[in-house]
Amino acid sequence: MKLGEGVEAAIHCAAMLAGVDGNSTISGAAMAEAFGLSPSYLLKHLNQLTTARILESVPGPAGGYRLARPAERITLLDIVLAVEGREPAFRCGEIRQRGPVKLDASAYVQPCGINVAMLKAERAYRAALAEAKLSDIVAAYQSDADPRSIAVNCAFVERHQRPQKVQPSPAQPSKA
């Protein structure tokens, strides 16, 4: 029951990317510097977010990452699932069937009550994360955080964001 550090990094990066102008991008190296992380390792997690269609990556010089959709439509659940995987934390191994007495499969049509209870709790967890939109995180930061911190972060974004020419994915042109 431990989440990897990548989750924290991914959310912070997404929050930073929510503050860029238009379709500008920020390079992974810049974000790694901003949070004191290993650049190569952060790329791994950013890549997971890109695969999950949460971020978009622009290659080449002046490239980087940007949000694939508005921050209002990105939740913490999206990010957590992208980084940690979509499988539930509790995996029922059906050990109730592993005993010495072999019973017919029809005796186990009812789902394991323990699994039901654990998955119910996990649904509550995911529901709470689904309520937390990235835009809410950013808004709360803008209103509650220390002005010095906000100034520093905005300056960092201003300094490292790089405008792009193409539009930010006009409804997936040549995907499927």
Place this chain on the structure above:
Amino acid sequence: MKLGEGVEAAIHCAAMLAGVDGNSTISGAAMAEAFGLSPSYLLKHLNQLTTARILESVPGPAGGYRLARPAERITLLDIVLAVEGREPAFRCGEIRQRGPVKLDASAYVQPCGINVAMLKAERAYRAALAEAKLSDIVAAYQSDADPRSIAVNCAFVERHQRPQKVQPSPAQPSKA
């Protein structure tokens, strides 16, 4: 974001122990056999439950484990925390302070909003687990499960439970 298999084993064992008569016990080896688990490894988790005061262990021949308190007062949260540890799954590394720009500590008196959101979700998770009493699990099993499964499990308990002479911990006689 994955729970160890020990959680599943621990809950199943606790549920089985909820079905014993009076202060009787069941040995760890018997429960390992019932669920097809490695006896030595299951002992590790049962030991965690004992340390957490959820189970009581009786050494010597005819010894074993029993619940330390009624099943109505044991929740899935108790078991999960005992096995997986009490620390929250999301650990804020305060990477917002790890950037190149060193700000005064007074700029970070406000807690990290991301941490707040993650911990809120985790509180929802734990609240749901705290609602699930072990007695509820057992009751749901008794009413919903297949009669053959119930018969087999009751027979197993009847065959492996062993009466004890001493009373089940009369308010902790010589603890502190």
Place this chain on the structure above:
DNA sequence: GTGGATTTACTCGGATATATTATGTCCGAGTCTAGAGGG
């Protein structure tokens, strides 16, 4: 036959290997930019 000391067998508990996962690092494919050369 009975009481007690002793041996015995069974239990849990912790210390010790192994497998799996998470973490961290490195190198290669791709792409846009900048500059040199020719028209």
Place this chain on the structure above:
DNA sequence: CCCTCTAGACTCGGACATAATATATCCGAGTAAATCCAC
């Protein structure tokens, strides 16, 4: 002076080591029961 071609540098992406954790195992300490012996 302008256009084109080429070389370069910077980006992300995936393949490769290392560290931490979870899993599995083994051996020892402790205890209650059963046994054996003396009375």
